[in-house]
Amino acid sequence: MTKQRKVILEELHKVTSHPTADMVYEMVRKRLPHISLGTVYRNLEDLADQGEIRKLSIDGTRMRFDGNPEEHTHIRCIVCGRVDDIHFAPTVSMQDSISDNGYKILGHKLEFYGKCSECRKKDEIMKAKEKKRKSKD
Amino acid sequence: MTKQRKVILEELHKVTSHPTADMVYEMVRKRLPHISLGTVYRNLEDLADQGEIRKLSIDGTRMRFDGNPEEHTHIRCIVCGRVDDIHFAPTVSMQDSISDNGYKILGHKLEFYGKCSECRKKDEIMKAKEKKRKSKD
DNA sequence: ATATTAAATAATAATGATTACTATTACTGA
């Protein structure tokens, strides 16, 4: 935990705005004027890998970062692009135009992630090989 | 509807793989060897604006395109990155590891989109101005 | 404390996806 990484994490915890890497860079720069953008990118990546933060792909081309690593739901404005957290228990029909947070909800996006059958097969093969290798010695 | 746009749309309807712009370019090139990548990008954008196709931001940095403009749910493999459609009525608890399509589901992503209160306020102001302008003449 | 080693950084260059530009080509309607 370098001081750069510490400050990046702290700044990300301060906001609920789901900033881009560039925005995080600007935030952190106020406290560490000599930090480089590459360092911000690398630490954001590392923190996301460790599950300390979350990397969001909800915008178009740029990633956004979330200091809250818990799985939760987001709401994005199609006009200005801002992203907010929304309290939502995904149980009943989430159709049509409900209002929450002052938003007029126009639709939703739901995406699962996981491992497909092909990759799971490959996993099994790898595991089998691992077993074989271990039993050899 | 130029022949380029027609072929792009046709090729997109042929597959269920949610290809990137680059992949669409390669597909279309087999039929129109002189088409340029810029034309593919522009037409994909236009088709998406018209609601004929859908532009998906589920990957990291690159966009994917879907010949099916209906709102439906996707499943992505965290290992190989493939994206498939999934038949899912978002009604009950979608927690934990359910299996569908041979996938091992590890989590999901749910995102609403809409208009925030600020932008709706701006809309109201614009509408009011429009009204005023019309009543003037 | 000092030398040694490894890890992380700042600065910069390179890459990859997307968008912008421009001259040329294809269409449309007198």
Place this chain on the structure above:
DNA sequence: TCAGTAATAGTAATCATTATTATTTAATAT
């Protein structure tokens, strides 16, 4: 046939991200 318009191919530019490298920092052993 002949403008006038819209779309295209080809290319350059931009923007986000990643890779590279020399330098700095931190940790460890002497």
